[in-house]
Each structure stands twice: as C-alpha cells, then as structure tokens.
Amino acid sequence: MIEKIVNAHKRLPICTLGADGHGKTTLTAAIAKVVARIGAIHTEGNIEFEAQPPIHHPIREGVGITYRAIAYETSGKFYTQIDCETSLDIVKMLISGSPEIQGAIWVVDAVEGVTPDSEAHLRLANDMYLPAVLAFLNTGGVPEGDEILEICQQEMSELLNAYGGKSAGVPIITGDARRALDYKGDRITSDQWQPIVDLIVAMNRLMPALVDTERLPLIMPIYEITDETKESVSVRGAIVQGQIGVGQAVDIVGKGDRIKTRVIGIKENEVSVESEPDWLSVGQVLCTPKTVKSHSEFTALIYLLTFEESGTHIPLIENDRPDIYLWGVDMPAHLQLPPELSLVTSGTYAHVTVELDLPLVMEIGTRFEVKKMGTRIGFGVVTGVV
DSSP, X not given: OOEEOOOSOSSEEEEEESOTTSSHHHHHHHHHHHHHHHSEXXXXXXXXXXXXXXXXXXXXXXXXXEEEEEEEEETTEEEEEEEESSHHHHHHHHHHTSSOOOEEEEEEETTTOSOHHHHHHHHHHHHTTOSOEEEEEEOTTOOTTXXXXXXXXXXXXXXXXXXXXXXXXXXXXXXXXXXXXXXXXXXXXXXXXXXXXXXXXXXXXXXXXXXOGGGSOOEEEEEEEEEEOSSEEEEEEEEOBSXXXXXXXXXXXXXXXXXXXXXEEEOSSOEEEEOOTTSOOBTXXXXXXXXXXXXXXXXXXXXXXXXXXXXXXXXEETTBOOEEEETTEEEXXXXXXXXXXXXXXXXXXXXXXXXXXXXXXXXXXXXXXEEEXXXXXXXXXXXXXX
C-alpha cells in the first residue's frame, strides 16, 4: 500500500554521546530541571529523570535500543533528547537512524578523560554528517583551575577539530552535572546552573532547524507492481519524503536507465504512471526529476547484529558476497573491508566499501539491511557514493 513514513519526532531529535558512566544521564536530568525553570518540559509526569525506567525502542523486529528521553521547549525551539543506556545503544541508534538524530551533546568526564568509546562516538557522529555536536566537560567535582581540566579540554578540542566536522571550533562548556542536578534552588544565575544555561543557549544557537520531510523532493520506492497496460503501470510503495499528485512529473530511477514520466492516477493504495509494460520493477524509486541518482558503488557504516538479535553468528569477511536489502529488493553485492580488518563479528560495526550487481537509488544517509543466506545479519548507512 501507499503509506507515508512519518517522523515520529515532531521536535528536533538530539542525543547525548560519550562513554558509559561519564554523566550523560545526569546531564540530561539537569537540563530537564533547568528547562522546567526557563522553558517548558513536555514529558508527562515527574521530571525526576533518573527515576524514570528506561524504554526499549524497536529499531527493527528483534532489534532495539534502550534509552530515556525528555521532550522540551526553550526559546521557541522544540527538542526530543535521547539518552541511551549503553555505548552500543548509541552506535545502533546512529547507524540505524531510528530515530534520525540531528544533533548531539558530547559528554566527557574530566577524571576519566576521552576514552576509546568516547572518541568512537565523536568519530561516528562525524561519519554520519551530524549537523551539530556540542561539547560538555563534566568536571565531576574536580575544582576549577585544576590542571586536569585544562588537559582534558585540550584533548577534546583536538578531537573536535579532527572529527567534529561542522562542530570543529565550538566552545567546550565546563560544569558539574551532578552539582547542577542536586541544586535545591531555582536561581538561573547560580554557579550550579550557569553551565547548564550556557549549554542550552549554545543549543538554541547552533542546533539545526527540524527538517520538514514533506518539503523535500519526492522519494517513493516501488514495493509492488499491481497492474500493467500498454500505456500505464500501477505500483504500490511508500512515500519516504516529499509529496505526490496527479499530473506531477517524476523520474523512475534505479536498476538501469532513468525513465521520465508523469503520474496519471492515485487511488487509495496505488499510484499509476505513464509507462510501457516491463519498464518498472520492484527496487526502483519514483522521485522528483533530476534530484537523486542510482549508484552501484558506495561506502558505508554497518553494524552486525548480535546472536540475540539475529539468531546467528554469521560474520562478514573480506570479499564477502552479502545481499543489500534496499527499497524492497535484495541486491547481491561485493564487500571490501578496511585494510586493518580481516572480519566483522556480531555486535560490532565497521566502515566498508560495497559494490552492487545493479545500481540502486541512494544518497548519503540512506539506510539498508545486510543479509546472508536469506537471513538479516546487520544494517547500515551510506556514508559516501562513487
């Protein structure tokens, strides 16, 4: 059927990044407390964030992330802030795009410093072309002026410049998240709350505006051919973005040459376009003319499901031949690993290069599934096209 894929988050989806135990949950709770004073919390019930049980959000059947979330408004901007339970939950959320995060707060504990997980999250955010990443150094009781804070700030600054993309050069906000959360007063200018206020001000200034997917160019993959005549073909699919109407000019892209046509009819569950029989097939995409291209070679980040998530331990090796499931079709592919890797195992992620047997529509940010022997073993996101 023709269905519209709707972004469940009417607010800008942002998240916290950083290693486990670095204060991400405490900082999110402190933000909720301060916003309740200067903005508006939209989460139902008590805002004692840490007391709320975590939610298990299904990414796909059998796969999910565990997180807590708050929704709030400040200075006319609306946010849904996601705080994942574990480092692996963050990885799965970013690669799967569920939800499709548009900004992040990178939290580093001053005592622990930048750990491998913490650096990996920042690098991953850069690979995902996240529009904005802010930085918060959680002092954790380390007194102001201590040399450890200066060392940590320097390390964070170097990594932000190396991996931070558009966030290179952003100020690093320093404060004690626990002290802010435990503050019993309500004075915005208090020493306890000032770093949180500074962070919220930076968010309102640097976080992007929420993208209205209906205003984007049309992308509607074909999932089924329902009828063919000498002059038209009717299809079922899903509108990923944009809008469609009778008389609208569209291109059919993927698995071959670009076909230029127009929409001649829309029923409740199908779209009809001018086309000769056998021109269209599952896996092609209806799109606004000249807006997207099909590609057979691309780079990607892939995450391999754990045994609990997939029921299998199938790894990926150099020169492997998995299927890439995209736009309703399984497309055979040839996979290459980076030089430092000999295989990708369950519960890990890696950068890979993929070549499809036939080109499919894709652009940076397109999500797909990875299959072997008919079994879904992972998912991924396109990071570059050739």
